[in-house]
Amino acid sequence: MTQYRSKKRFFLACASLLALQIGLAEAASANTVLHGLFMSQAGYSEADVRAMTAAYVKMHPDVTVDLEFVPYESLHDKILLSKGSANGYDVVLYDVIWPAEFATKHILQDVSDRITPDMKSGIEPGAWTTVTYKDREYGLPWLLDSKFLYYNKAILAKAGITAVPTTWPEVIADSKIIKDKGILQYPIAWSWSQAEALICDYAVLLNAYGGQFVDSAGAPAFQTGGGLDALTFMVDSLKSGVSNPHSTEYLEEDVRRVFSAGQAAFALNWSYMWALANNNPKESKIVGQVGVEPAPGVPGKSTISSVNGAMGLGIPTASKNAAAAWDYITYLTSQKVEDAYTADAIPMWKSSFEEPALMNGPLGPMAKAMETTQTQLFPRPFVPNYPQFSAALQTNIQQSLLGKAEPAAALKAAADTITGD
Amino acid sequence: MKLTRTGAVLGYAAMILVGLVVVLPLLWMVIMSVSSTRDLTTLPLHWIPRQLDFSRYHRLLSLAANSDGQTFLFALRNTVEVAIGTTVVSFALALPASWLFARREGRLDKLLMLVVATYMLPPLLFVVPLYHIFSSLSLLNSPLALMIADSTVVLPFTTWLLKGGIDAIPAELEQAAAIDGASLWRIWLAVTLPLARPIISTTILFSVLMVWDEFLYAMIFTSDSSAQTITVAIADLASGRVSDYGLLAAAGILAALPAVIIGACLQRALVAGLTTGGVKG
Amino acid sequence: MLGRRSLFLLLPLFAGLAAVIGWPLLQTVWLSFTDAQLGDATGNFVGLANYAHAFRSHGFRHALGVTITFSLSTVAIEMVLGLLVGLLLDLPLRGRGILRAILIIPWALPTVINAMAWRVIYNPDFGALNALLTQTHIIGAYRSWLGDPGLALASIAGADIWKTFPFVALVTLAGLQNVPRELKEAAYIDGAGPWMRFKTVILPAIATPLMIAAVLRIIDTIKVFDIIWVMTRGGPANATKSLSIMVYEQAFSFGNAGYGAAIALLSVAISVVLIGGYMRATRAQTASA
Numbered sequence: 001m002t003q004y005r006s007k008k009r010f011f012l013a014c015a016s017l018l019a020l021q022i023g024l025a026e027a028a029s030a031n032t033v034l035h036g037l038f039m040s041q042a043g044y045s046e047a048d049v050r051a052m053t054a055a056y057v058k059m060h061p062d063v064t065v066d067l068e069f070v071p072y073e074s075l076h077d078k079i080l081l082s083k084g085s086a087n088g089y090d091v092v093l094y095d096v097i098w099p100a101e102f103a104t105k106h107i108l109q110d111v112s113d114r115i116t117p118d119m120k121s122g123i124e125p126g127a128w129t130t131v132t133y134k135d136r137e138y139g140l141p142w143l144l145d146s147k148f149l150y151y152n153k154a155i156l157a158k159a160g161i162t163a164v165p166t167t168w169p170e171v172i173a174d175s176k177i178i179k180d181k182g183i184l185q186y187p188i189a190w191s192w193s194q195a196e197a198l199i200c201d202y203a204v205l206l207n208a209y210g211g212q213f214v215d216s217a218g219a220p221a222f223q224t225g226g227g228l229d230a231l232t233f234m235v236d237s238l239k240s241g242v243s244n245p246h247s248t249e250y251l252e253e254d255v256r257r258v259f260s261a262g263q264a265a266f267a268l269n270w271s272y273m274w275a276l277a278n279n280n281p282k283e284s285k286i287v288g289q290v291g292v293e294p295a296p297g298v299p300g301k302s303t304i305s306s307v308n309g310a311m312g313l314g315i316p317t318a319s320k321n322a323a324a325a326w327d328y329i330t331y332l333t334s335q336k337v338e339d340a341y342t343a344d345a346i347p348m349w350k351s352s353f354e355e356p357a358l359m360n361g362p363l364g365p366m367a368k369a370m371e372t373t374q375t376q377l378f379p380r381p382f383v384p385n386y387p388q389f390s391a392a393l394q395t396n397i398q399q400s401l402l403g404k405a406e407p408a409a410a411l412k413a414a415a416d417t418i419t420g421d
Numbered sequence: 422m423k424l425t426r427t428g429a430v431l432g433y434a435a436m437i438l439v440g441l442v443v444v445l446p447l448l449w450m451v452i453m454s455v456s457s458t459r460d461l462t463t464l465p466l467h468w469i470p471r472q473l474d475f476s477r478y479h480r481l482l483s484l485a486a487n488s489d490g491q492t493f494l495f496a497l498r499n500t501v502e503v504a505i506g507t508t509v510v511s512f513a514l515a516l517p518a519s520w521l522f523a524r525r526e527g528r529l530d531k532l533l534m535l536v537v538a539t540y541m542l543p544p545l546l547f548v549v550p551l552y553h554i555f556s557s558l559s560l561l562n563s564p565l566a567l568m569i570a571d572s573t574v575v576l577p578f579t580t581w582l583l584k585g586g587i588d589a590i591p592a593e594l595e596q597a598a599a600i601d602g603a604s605l606w607r608i609w610l611a612v613t614l615p616l617a618r619p620i621i622s623t624t625i626l627f628s629v630l631m632v633w634d635e636f637l638y639a640m641i642f643t644s645d646s647s648a649q650t651i652t653v654a655i656a657d658l659a660s661g662r663v664s665d666y667g668l669l670a671a672a673g674i675l676a677a678l679p680a681v682i683i684g685a686c687l688q689r690a691l692v693a694g695l696t697t698g699g700v701k702g
Numbered sequence: 703m704l705g706r707r708s709l710f711l712l713l714p715l716f717a718g719l720a721a722v723i724g725w726p727l728l729q730t731v732w733l734s735f736t737d738a739q740l741g742d743a744t745g746n747f748v749g750l751a752n753y754a755h756a757f758r759s760h761g762f763r764h765a766l767g768v769t770i771t772f773s774l775s776t777v778a779i780e781m782v783l784g785l786l787v788g789l790l791l792d793l794p795l796r797g798r799g800i801l802r803a804i805l806i807i808p809w810a811l812p813t814v815i816n817a818m819a820w821r822v823i824y825n826p827d828f829g830a831l832n833a834l835l836t837q838t839h840i841i842g843a844y845r846s847w848l849g850d851p852g853l854a855l856a857s858i859a860g861a862d863i864w865k866t867f868p869f870v871a872l873v874t875l876a877g878l879q880n881v882p883r884e885l886k887e888a889a890y891i892d893g894a895g896p897w898m899r900f901k902t903v904i905l906p907a908i909a910t911p912l913m914i915a916a917v918l919r920i921i922d923t924i925k926v927f928d929i930i931w932v933m934t935r936g937g938p939a940n941a942t943k944s945l946s947i948m949v950y951e952q953a954f955s956f957g958n959a960g961y962g963a964a965i966a967l968l969s970v971a972i973s974v975v976l977i978g979g980y981m982r983a984t985r986a987q988t989a990s991a
Contacts, residue, residue, distance in 0.1 A: 258827055446864065543924075544925075636814050641954075677812060
C-alpha cells in the first residue's frame with residue numbers, strides 16, 4: 001500500500017515537472033534569443049559590437065542576443081562545424097572569401113529577396129562583392145576593408161625622402177635609402193606567416209602586377225604573369241634585406257606592433273591599424289607620425305592596388321529565427337550605426353564619405369585612402385574550395401619566401417596541388 | 422655516501438644550471454606581467470621594469486560586464502565546474518571496476534590493458550562524432566558536454582591509478598570483513614576506501630590537473646563565457662586578440678596558479694603513483 | 703565474494719567507456735570509409751580510398767615525418783635529461799629539496815599556457831630569448847625562432863622538453879629513493895665502478911617507472927596538438943604540421959571529415975607501432991642485462 005502511494009506521488013511529481021517545463025518553454029518562445037558569432041580583432045572591436053547590440057536590444061525588449069567572439073583563425077571552422085547543429089548560430093560574421101563555399105554547402109541562407117533598393121544603391125559596390133556568389137546575396141556587407149600602405153613620416157624625413165612613394169619599386173628604392181643610411185635594418189614589415197594574412201599581402205601585389213588568381217574557367221592562373229611577378233617581388237625584397245625577415249612569422253597584429261614601435265618605415269595592413277598606430281598613445285610610440293595611402297601600383301600595370309578584405313553578416317541555414325536575425329543585421333549594418341562608430345572602422349555607405357566629421361576628423365587620412373581604394377577592391381578567387389586553394393598557396397609561397405623553392409616552381413606546385421584535388 | 426670535493430662542486434654547478442633553466446622563463450613571465458607595454462617593446466629589451474604596473478591583475482580580476490576580467494574569471498569558474506564534474510563521474514565509474522581488476526589480477530589483465538590502451542586514442546578521433554551527439558542532445562556550449570568529453574581522457578587514467586592503489590591493500594583485510602558477513606558495499610566503506618585514501622586523493626588531483634590542461638574539446642564544444650574554459654581563454658588571448666604581452670603573462674600566471682598548487686600537493690603522490698601504481702597492470 | 707556475479711562491477715566503467723569512447727570511435731571508423739563532409743550526416747562508402755589517398759599524399763608523408771621527428775627527439779632528450787637531473791637530485795647536496803619543488807612548476811603548467819609563454823619568449827622582435835642571446839653575444843643577430851622552417855620544430859620541441867623533463871627527473875628520483883641507502887653504500891664500498899653501480903643498483907630500481915614515463919610521453923607526443931596549435935599552427939611552410947594539425951585542417955578547415963578520420967586512425971596505428979617497438983627493445987635489453 002505504501003509502495004503504491006509513493007509510486008503515485010512519484011508520478012505526480014513527474015507530471016508537475018513536465019507541466020513546469022512546458023510552461024517555461026512557452027514563456028521562452030515569447031522572447032527570441034539570437035546567437036551571434038563575431039570576430040575579436042580588427043574592424044569593429046568587441047566593445048563596439050557589444051555596445052551596438054545593447055542599443056538594439058534596448059529597442060527590442062523581446063529579443064535577447066548572445067554574442068560569441070572568436071579569433072579570426074577560428075571563425076571559418078566554427079561556422080562550418082555549426083552546420084546541422086540543433087542550437088547553432090542565427091547571425092554569423094564571415095569573410096569575403098567564404099560565400100562561394102558557404103553557398104555551395106548550403107551553410108548560409110540566400111537573402112537576395114530581403115535586400116531593399118535603398119540598400120543596393122546606398123552601399124558601395126565594392127562591399128557587395130563580399131556577400132555575393134553567382135548573383136545571389138548571402139547576407140549584408142558590414143565592413144569595407146583593404147590593405148593600405150602605412151609609412152612612418154619621421155623615418156622618411158630622417159632619410160631625406162620628401163615624396164611618399166606611389167609605386168612598389170619606389171617603396172623598395174626608398175627602403176634601400178633608409179637601410180643604407182643605417183636608420184633601420186629592415187624598413188618594411190609584412191604579415192607573411194602561414195595564414196590567410198599572407199594571401200592578402202600576396203593578393204595586393206598580384207593586383208599591382210596585373211595578375212589574376214584564376215582564369216575564366218576557374219583554373220589557377222597565378223603561376224605566370226602578374227602572380228609570378230608578385231612572388232618574385234616578395235622574394236627579392238627579402239633577399240635584398242629591405243623586408244623584415246621575421247615577416248614569415250608575422251600576422252597583422254605583429255606588423256602593427258613592429259610598426260607602432262617605430263621599427264618599420266613601411267607596413268602593409270588593414271584600415272584598423274590607423275587609429276591604433278596614429279591616434280592611440282597607449283598602443284603606439286609613433287602617434288601623429290603615421291601616413292597612409294592606398295597600396296601603390298606598378299608602372300605600366302596599375303596605379304594603386306588592393307585586396308578586398310570586407311566582411312559580411314549572414315544567417316545560417318539552420319537558424320529558426322531568420323526574420324529576427326535579419327532585423328538585427330539590418331540594424332548593425334545601417335548607416336546610422338556605422339556613422340556612430342567611425343573610431344574603429346570606415347562606413348561602407350556612399351554618402352558617409354561626404355560627412356565632414358569623418359573626412360576631416362581623426363580618421364580623415366584613412367577615410368580618404370579608403371575612398372580611393374574602395375572603387376576597385378581586388379577580390380581573392382571565388383572558388384568553393386577556397387580553404388584548400390588558400391592553404392596550398394600559403395605553403396608554397398612560404399617555401400619560396402624561405403628560400404626553399406624558386407618562385408616559379410613554388411607557384412606551379414601550388415597550382416598542381418589545387419588542380420590535383 | 423660522500424662526494425669528493427670536485428664532485429660536490431660539479432654537483433652544485435649542475436644544480437644551479439638546472440635551476441636557472443627552469444626558473445628564468447618563469448621569472449620572466451612574472452616580470453612581464455608587471456612591466457609597462459612600453460618597457461616590453463623597447464629595443465634593446467628592458468629587463469627590469471622602470472615602474473611596477475599591476476594594472477593587468479586588476480583588469481583580469483574585475484567582474485565588470487564584458488571586460489577581459491569577466492571572460493577570464495568566468496572561464497576559471499567553468500574550468501573548476503568541469504574539473505569537479507569530470508572527476509566525480511570518472512571516479513564513480515572507475516572505482517568498482519578498478520577494485521575488481523585489482524582483486525582478480527591475472528584473469529582480467531587483458532581487459533585492463535584494453536581500458537588503459539584507450540589513452541592512446543587522440544581526442545581528435547572523437548571530436549566529430551561527439552559534436553553531433555552533443556548537438557542532437559542540445560548540450561553544446563555547456564559544462565556538461567565538456568565533463569562527458571573530458572572523461573574520454575580521464576577514465577582510463579583514473580582506472581589505472583586506482584587499480585594500482587588497491588593492489589597495495591592486502592585482500593586479506595577485506596576477506597576478514599567478508600567472513601563477518603559484511604556486504605561488498607560495506608567492506609568498501611569500512612576497509613578499502615579508508616586504506617586507499619592516499620591513492621584516491623592522488624587520482625582526484627591528477628584528474629583535476631588533466632581537465633585543467635584540456636584544450637581541444639573545450640575549443641570546439643564551447644562558444645562563449647558560459648562554458649569556455651581557461652585554456653581556450655588563454656589561447657584566444659594569445660592568437661592576436663591582445664597585443665599586450667604583459668596581459669598574456671598575467672593571465673597565464675593566474676590560470677596556472679591552481680594547477681601548480683595541485684602539482685605541489687601531488688609531488689609525493691606523483692612519485693608513489695608511478696612507481697607502484699599500475700606497474701604490474 | 704568474487705564469483706561470476708562480481709563482473710557486474712565492470713558495468714559502470716564499460717558502460718561509460720562505451721558511451722564516450724566506444725560509440726564515437728565506431729562512428730569515426732565508419733567515417734574513415736566514407737567521403738563524408740563536415741556537417742552532413744552521411745557520406746558515400748568509399749572503402750579504403752581515404753587510406754590509399756593518405757599513403758599517396760605528399761602532405762600525409764610530410765606530417766608523418768614531422769610527428770615522428772618531434773616524438774622521438776623530444777622523448778629521447780627528455781628521458782636523458784630527466785634521468786641525469788634525477789640522478790643529480792639523489793646526490794647528498796644541500797638545496798636539492800628546493801630544486802625538486804621548483805621542478806614541479808613546469809610539469810604542472812597547462813600545455814596551452816606553456817606554449818603561450820614560449821611563443822612570447824621566442825618572439826623575433828621583443829622576445830626574451832633573442833635579447834638574452836644577443837646581449838650575451840651567443841648569437842649575433844635576432845632570429846626568427848618560429849618563422850624559420852629549420853628552427854621552428856626544434857623551438858617547439860624545446861618548449862615541450864622544458865615542460866616535461868622535470869617529470870622524468872621526478873620519476874627517476876622516486877625510483878632511486880626506493881633503493882635502500884645501505885645497498886647504494888655497499889656497492890660504493892665494494893669498489894664497483896660508476897657504470898657497474900648504475901647497472902646493478904640504480905637501473906633495476908628506475909627501469910620500470912622510466913619505461914612507463916617513456917610510453918606515456920610517446921603517446922602524448924604522437925597526439926601533439928595544443929602546443930603546435932598555439933605556437934605556429936603548422937607553419938612556417940608546413941615545417942611543424944604534425945598529423946594532428948593535419949587532421950584538424952582536413953576535418954575542420956576543409957570539411958573532409960572522412961579523410962580526417964582516416965588520418966587520425968593512422969596516427970593511432972603509429973602510436974601502437976612505436977610503443978610496440980619500444981617495448982620489444984626494452985624487453986630485449988633487460989633480458990640481456
